[in-house]
Amino acid sequence: MSSEAQQSEEVYEAFLEHVRKYNYVGDASGVLSWDQQVMMPEGGTPARSKQSSTLSTVHHELLTDDKLSEWLDELDGTVDDEQQAVVREVRRSHERANAIPEDLVKRLSEASSNALPVWEEAKAKSDFSLFEETLEELVELRREYAAAIDPDRDPYEVLFEDYEPYIDIDTAEAILTELREELPALIDAIAESDVEPADPFEGEYDAETQESLVTEALDTLGYDWDRGRLDTAPHPFSTGTQFDARVTTRFAPDDPMGAIGSTIHEFGHASYTLGLSDDDYGTPLGDSRDMTVHESQSRLWENHVGRSKPFWRLFASEVEEQFGITASPQAFYEHANEVYDDNMIRVEADELTYHMHIVVRFEIERDLIRGDLDVSEVPQVWNDKVEEYLGVRPDNDAEGCLQDIHWTHGNFGYFPTYSLGSVLASQLFGAAERELGDLDDDIESGNFDRLYGWLNENVHEHGCRYTTTDLIEEATGEAFTAEYFLDYANKKYGNLYNL
Amino acid sequence: MSSEAQQSEEVYEAFLEHVRKYNYVGDASGVLSWDQQVMMPEGGTPARSKQSSTLSTVHHELLTDDKLSEWLDELDGTVDDEQQAVVREVRRSHERANAIPEDLVKRLSEASSNALPVWEEAKAKSDFSLFEETLEELVELRREYAAAIDPDRDPYEVLFEDYEPYIDIDTAEAILTELREELPALIDAIAESDVEPADPFEGEYDAETQESLVTEALDTLGYDWDRGRLDTAPHPFSTGTQFDARVTTRFAPDDPMGAIGSTIHEFGHASYTLGLSDDDYGTPLGDSRDMTVHESQSRLWENHVGRSKPFWRLFASEVEEQFGITASPQAFYEHANEVYDDNMIRVEADELTYHMHIVVRFEIERDLIRGDLDVSEVPQVWNDKVEEYLGVRPDNDAEGCLQDIHWTHGNFGYFPTYSLGSVLASQLFGAAERELGDLDDDIESGNFDRLYGWLNENVHEHGCRYTTTDLIEEATGEAFTAEYFLDYANKKYGNLYNL
Structure with a gap:
């Protein structure tokens, strides 16, 4: 192995270790979510919300990490086919996550949380007018989200x-x-x-x-x-x-x-x-x-x-x-x-x-x-x-x-x-x-x-x-x-x- | 509130947000551990080990974060009794975690993992001699751990x-x-x-x-x-x-x-x-x-x-x-x-x-x-x-x-x-x-x-x-x-x- 290839292999390993960390945190979130839907007593909700949203934050921080940008640039085109597939997938998620301003991430999350009880009431009363304004806001936020990723493409395609x-x-x-x-x-x-x-x-x-x-x-x-x-x-x-x-x-x-x-x-x-x-x-x-x-x-x-x-x-x-x-x-x-x-x-x-x-x-x-x-x-x-x-x-x-x-x-x-x-x-x-x-x-x-x-x-x-x-x-x-x-x-x- | 007190309150809030993040990750680990002991099918072990050790790493990184040292120094003695108790507890954990070199953390974790099957076999065969060397290593590592925290005190007291x-x-x-x-x-x-x-x-x-x-x-x-x-x-x-x-x-x-x-x-x-x-x-x-x-x-x-x-x-x-x-x-x-x-x-x-x-x-x-x-x-x-x-x-x-x-x-x-x-x-x-x-x-x-x-x-x-x-x-x-x-x-x- 040339020393250049060896160095690239080392970069790939460091990159992969970070990717694994990201995915393991995601899978840990999956366990919390399974537990919440299947096992958790009802009273557990406030604590579980905090735990899950903290893991989401950690997950997001790992995905948007600047080191990842550097590794991706360094690896792209220099690795074998399998590795290139990994680079392709991680780059896509990394770039998408980085395209969304933190403030928008927060507004999206809040809007969905707030929407839930409104939708539940509208559905219970079978009255769309109660939900109309909320749906308008959700549509607008998602259009903003799509534009943040690519303002030049059909926003539905982006979503x-x-x-x-x-x-x-x-x-x-x-x-x-x-x-x-x-x-x-x-x-x-x-x-x-x-x-x-x-x-x-x-x-x-x-x-x-x-x-x-x-x-x-x-x-x-x-x-x-x-x-x-x-x-x-x-x-x-x-x-x-x-x-x-x-x-x-x-x-x-x-x-x-x-x-x-x-x-x-x-x-x-x-x-x-x-x-x-x-x-x-x-x-x-x-x-x-x-x-x-x-x-x-x-x-x-x-x-x-x-x-x-x-x-x-x-x-x-x-x-x-x-x-x-x-x-x-x-x-x-x-x-x-x-x-x-x-x-x-x-x-x-x-x-x-x-x-x-x-x-x-x-x-x-x-x-x-x-x-x-x-x-x-x-x-x-x-x-x-x-x-x-x-x-x-x-x-x-x-x-x-x-x-x-x-x-x-x-x-x-x-x-x-x-x-x-x-x-x-x-x-x-x-x-x-x-x-x-x-x-x-x-x-x-x-x-x-x-x-x-x-x-x-x-x-x-x-x-x-x-x-x-x-x-x-x-x-x-x-x-x-x-x-x-x-x-x-x-x-x-x-x-x-x-x- | 004086502007100085207000500033201190802001520092305390930022500090507390970090502390909460640390504890929420710890509680998420607790959910994974409960699941592993109570619900998880046996085949899940390899994945769960990765997930749990990743959460431990994140937990440790949050606890040893340099920002925490700064906040602790800034807050110590300037806050009220309740807040001072929080500062005391976090400082203790933070300093303990920082005292242990990463390499020792790793060796301790590996030694315990390796020790488990050895102990199990020794117990099954009821033969201490099979476990003796392993126990010696564990004792030595823990003495090293105690010395890293405080070389001048009784190591058992430290543990x-x-x-x-x-x-x-x-x-x-x-x-x-x-x-x-x-x-x-x-x-x-x-x-x-x-x-x-x-x-x-x-x-x-x-x-x-x-x-x-x-x-x-x-x-x-x-x-x-x-x-x-x-x-x-x-x-x-x-x-x-x-x-x-x-x-x-x-x-x-x-x-x-x-x-x-x-x-x-x-x-x-x-x-x-x-x-x-x-x-x-x-x-x-x-x-x-x-x-x-x-x-x-x-x-x-x-x-x-x-x-x-x-x-x-x-x-x-x-x-x-x-x-x-x-x-x-x-x-x-x-x-x-x-x-x-x-x-x-x-x-x-x-x-x-x-x-x-x-x-x-x-x-x-x-x-x-x-x-x-x-x-x-x-x-x-x-x-x-x-x-x-x-x-x-x-x-x-x-x-x-x-x-x-x-x-x-x-x-x-x-x-x-x-x-x-x-x-x-x-x-x-x-x-x-x-x-x-x-x-x-x-x-x-x-x-x-x-x-x-x-x-x-x-x-x-x-x-x-x-x-x-x-x-x-x-x-x-x-x-x-x-x-x-x-x-x-x-x-x-x-x-x-x-x-």
Whole structure:
């Protein structure tokens, strides 16, 4: 090794040590957040807020550290491909964080905190006018935030990149537009179909029974209990590292299928996290890609496995046994895939209408941030769009534009990644089957090794080595496309509803 | 306010913000540690080690920050009494941390990590010779550590101050010596007594039943579930803040009394933490005093309440009901206070012989650190002392000098605080009864308000405002003394064993 190369290696090591410190503090924050949502007694909130916001401050200080700028400049272009990927990822986060004035960071954080009770009251009273001024402020602050990062670009594009930095906004918009153009016809046809899907569940089921069932589902899928755990949370989520990726779920007495779906969804997220490289823990090479890829993993397991016929041929007997009911695999399959075309609530939506809920939010937040829509018009536009895409109209703001918390948190640009993730799930599942052959037999026999292996090799273990766009092309041999999702949806629902 | 006073107030505020940041990071570490001991799946260890050691580094950096030196110099003597107490506490920690070279911090941490598997193997094989070299290294490193803090003072005194900075070592040693001189006669008399205490428990009890019983015990004592929770851990502990102070316990099938005692012990710790000032959270005024005072609170509830006759008149019916056994309050009382004079294991010891186990450890670690005892002599000296104080001799190293983990962690000077805490518990309970009158009726009726109120007013709510020595004198009107404990022990056991 030349002395120059050696010196560069030393700089890289010092840089990486700092990056690891930054990421370990971030993961410590994740533990505090898990605890707060799952374990913490209610009285703990004031102390936990202080602890968490202090870790955020430390995290931010490490990311904006001047030393990082120097290292990045010194390393850029002088290191190998893997190291260059690390430099790329850290530079992006570092520059973004440094672009935002401290004062704006503070105002954003305060505005979100203040917005929460206002939104809660407006939602409880189903009265958007109570929230209007607050939403205006949040939109303005996020426009200011986008301008601080790049005053010359479309502000919505800039915000979208906080959640999905490596899929360009035109590609994302094209995919969402395709969903908007293609799905309503299918949804309409389903609404007009005479088919009534079966529902094998009757009455109510206690949390203990449901927990034992979803635990069995996790066992079936091969969840590694030595590196994870299952708990309940009001809003299910998963969190952790490749050494400890936990899932949460929730149980509604009359909706065991909801618990199964939600648990398998979170399992998908956790399986991605658990598939990251152990050796690269603490660096971008051992960290997951952004929202779209993460959501592709949760949706792949939730929809392409958990809502598939072979899965129910495998799992129906388990439900029968634990719930003491008799029903065919086909009945469970139908119930898992029932389309609720009169549902107004995103989080209760089925696999198909879900995307119309997303398109409504995407179009409205995009236009708000671009300055093409006035905040006061949101309820009217929302209801019009829901009616146009789903054929039903919300009765009030609570089941309309006030239902989601995202904007209250100042998260504009997040919603699209939900649909993009589902679309990518189909594309990845298609590529896996192209390479491995049909996976029905694997699923029906509870053998997930080949599927998991393919995902691990083509997605998980790369961490952030590739950009999202490159990762998709490497894994599937194609550019990001909605084709697979639309084929899948048309075939599956055409069959189910005799279209 | 003069402009000078105003400026000083501003400096104090900046200083305090830094102190809070330091303490919030420390409390975040506490959450990670609780999670690791109670919730974390085993596979999580590698990631958790990185996260925790990073938080320790950040914590240490905040404590050794040069700004802190400047602020401390600027504030010292110019602030009011409360602020001066904060300055005193922070200065002490800051100077101690700065006295230790980074390299030594690292070597200490590595030596403890390396020592753990060696100690575990030696203990498993009951062979001290396997651990001898490691213990020598740990002793040497701690002597070096003590010399770095103050080369001119007794190194054991310096180490003791890490756990108990505000009780001088002569006072501590005098109290331990008094226990060593007074208790063996009582223990001997008990061994010779014909009295056989009752044992109402027969057979084995499952964890679920025991958990429901200790939950009832916590309810009875008034544990605030909105600011705490109960879980199980291999080594019970309590941790947290005034907003969220959690307890853990463990269940052995044949020892429900052990679970009750351990749970009430941890409740005592938690009750101290929960009694700290909310407004002063994050500063020494809202933080607990050191080990002796903390242990006094756990021992007071464990021994003076949980092992008292009136408590068993209150609680016996609860055990009868939940365990389906019939026994008198007197029988439970006798069982809770049985003296096991042939027990070699500290953590299984009764309230009385416990102190002899501590004295053995204290005398040995003191002599090791002072250079008056060679590591190779430890097993022999240990066994001789146990035989002298307890009248029984360990058969092997595992039930002798290898039983405790403390030295493996490099903790020399910790053991004495266990006994000092029990002694202080008696002194505080005596002072409370002097002021409030006899508390038997309160305890028997499950009314702990007056006792809790007294402890809160005289101990908890002061945080670290007073030094330990001053706190004891303020609360009891006397200097720290073993008199109350010895009176209590002689009276209680004299009565129990017809001496």
